[in-house]
Amino acid sequence: MFSKACEYGIKASTYIALKSLEEKRVSLKEISSEIDSPMAFTAKILHQLAKNDILVSAKGPSGGFQIQKDRIESIKLADIVYAIDGDSVYKGCALGFNECNANKPCPLHDKFVVIRDELKKMLQNTSLFELTEGLEVGLTFLKR
Amino acid sequence: MFSKACEYGIKASTYIALKSLEEKRVSLKEISSEIDSPMAFTAKILHQLAKNDILVSAKGPSGGFQIQKDRIESIKLADIVYAIDGDSVYKGCALGFNECNANKPCPLHDKFVVIRDELKKMLQNTSLFELTEGLEVGLTFLKR
DNA sequence: ATTATTTCGGACAAAATTATCATAAATAAG
DNA sequence: CTTATTTATGATAATTTTGTCCGAAATAAT
Numbered sequence: 105m106f107s108k109a110c111e112y113g114i115k116a117s118t119y120i121a122l123k124s125l126e127e128k129r130v131s132l133k134e135i136s137s138e139i140d141s142p143m144a145f146t147a148k149i150l151h152q153l154a155k156n157d158i159l160v161s162a163k164g165p166s167g168g169f170q171i172q173k174d175r176i177e178s179i180k181l182a183d184i185v186y187a188i189d190g191d192s193v194y195k196g197c198a199l200g201f202n203e204c205n206a207n208k209p210c211p212l213h214d215k216f217v218v219i220r221d222e223l224k225k226m227l228q229n230t231s232l233f234e235l236t237e238g239l240e241v242g243l244t245f246l247k248r
Numbered sequence: 249m250f251s252k253a254c255e256y257g258i259k260a261s262t263y264i265a266l267k268s269l270e271e272k273r274v275s276l277k278e279i280s281s282e283i284d285s286p287m288a289f290t291a292k293i294l295h296q297l298a299k300n301d302i303l304v305s306a307k308g309p310s311g312g313f314q315i316q317k318d319r320i321e322s323i324k325l326a327d328i329v330y331a332i333d334g335d336s337v338y339k340g341c342a343l344g345f346n347e348c349n350a351n352k353p354c355p356l357h358d359k360f361v362v363i364r365d366e367l368k369k370m371l372q373n374t375s376l377f378e379l380t381e382g383l384e385v386g387l388t389f390l391k392r
Numbered sequence: 393a394t395t396a397t398t399t400c401g402g403a404c405a406a407a408a409t410t411a412t413c414a415t416a417a418a419t420a421a422g
Numbered sequence: 423c424t425t426a427t428t429t430a431t432g433a434t435a436a437t438t439t440t441g442t443c444c445g446a447a448a449t450a451a452t
Contacts, residue, residue, distance in 0.1 A: 105249065108410060111344040118355055131428070145411050151430065164419030165427040181356075200255040201392055211262055211379040211388040212325075219367050226359050235355040244355040248345055252440060275398070289441050295400065308449030309397040 110188045113149045114235075115139040115246050117184050120159055120169050121176045121232040122239055129168040140247035149188065156187035171232070181235075182227035194224050254332045257293045258379075259283040259390050261328050264303055264313050265320045265376040266383055273312040284391035293332065300331035315376070325379075326371035338368050 106114075116135050123130045132150065136143040150169055154161045158179060159171050171179065185193055197204030198216040206213070238244035250258075260279050267274045276294065280287040294313055298305040302323060303315050315323065329337055341348030342360040350357070382388030 105340060105342060106344075108344065111342075114356070115343055133428090142411055144413075147429070148411095148431090154429090161429060162419085163417075163427090163429045164421095166420065167418085167428045169429090196249060198249060198255075199259055199390075200250075200252065203392065208392065209382075209388050211382050211390070212258070212374070213388065215370050215374060219363065219370060222366060223363050226363060230356070230359060238353075238355055244353050244357065246343075246355070248347065248352065277398090286441055288443075291399075292401090292441095298399090305399060306449085307397085307399045307447070308451095310450065311398045311448085313399090 106185065106193070107189055109145075109149050110185055112139065112141045112146050113153060113184050113188045114181060115141065116146060116150060116169075117153065117158065117171070117179075117232055118235045118239065119246055121171050121179075122236045124171040124173055124176060125236060127173070129162065129166070129170040131168040135169065138246060153184065153187055156183075158183060158187055176236070177231050177233040179232045180228055181230045181232075182224070185227055193227075194220065196220070250329065250337070251333055253289075253293050254329055256283065256285045256290050257297060257328050257332045258325060259285065260290060260294060260313075261297065261302065261315070261323075261376055262379045262383065263390055265315050265323075266380045268315040268317055268320060269380060271317070273306065273310070273314045275312040279313065282390060297328065297331055300327075302327060302331055320380070321375050321377040323376045324372055325374045325376075326368070329371055337371075338364065340364070 116139055119135055119138050120130055132143060132147050135141075135150070136146045139146075150159065150161065153159050154169070159169050161167070161169050197210055198212045199210040201210055204210050204213055235244075239246065260283055263279055263282050264274055276287060276291050279285075279294070280290045283290075294303065294305065297303050298313070303313050305311070305313050341354055342356045343354040345354055348354050348357055379388075383390065
């Protein structure tokens, strides 16, 4: 469904959001340990998320990553997915056409668009804050 | 969403179904040309679908692939996807956990399950016959 | 029977994705 | 100012997926 990069991106962002809620900046080391992801690979993804203005990075001792507290509720999963995987999730054709639309649809188009749009809606409506809620009370997990 | 292999598998099966409706067997060459897919790679996928009892293959001159006419309506997309991609589409976690369930869910689990189940239902309810219908009347396409 | 055609099946190759490593750049702290 | 720490960045490697090649096996037609 999502690329590994995107999976790590969402997990990392969620963890960073959780810590940012209590004004804490977190290091790459802590992040990749807490979400159980390869450190160097995660670094690249975080860098990309920073470039896309989703999180803020700081170099040097006591540096790390953080999300502006007042944006944790307005940053949606769709923003993260878009920053990493682009719009493939939203525009992609089930059968792999570069273009596929009502005008010249693949045989699965109509049925697939319904699912794809639901996914899109879900990602656009789900904020980082929502994802932190379950984590905070130990109801959901970022690693097994 | 689906692997390339799966995309080709669905397209190929749909084309074979279309031809099988008029009692015609089709060659690999014709198939890969009609769905615009790499021939040798498509061969492997077709072979796998044959092994999984979704289509029938025949060697030798005038050989090729075919689907039993009376099964075109009962073979669902879910069968094809399962034969090629396994159950990852149905059991996969949005954030990549090997296991992810209500008991120990990832932060996105509840919202994702809704989408995943819709996809599952759609695939289980869509037959090859349905996909051929639009093709026959030139409303849908297998290549652009 | 021989031959031409077509799928079968394994080895191999290319491309894309995922992951690692090493070094540079920034910066906080002493 | 120096040092230790941490992110930034590009090169490289491993893995997975996608795709190719070629000979084997089957079989229809001559």
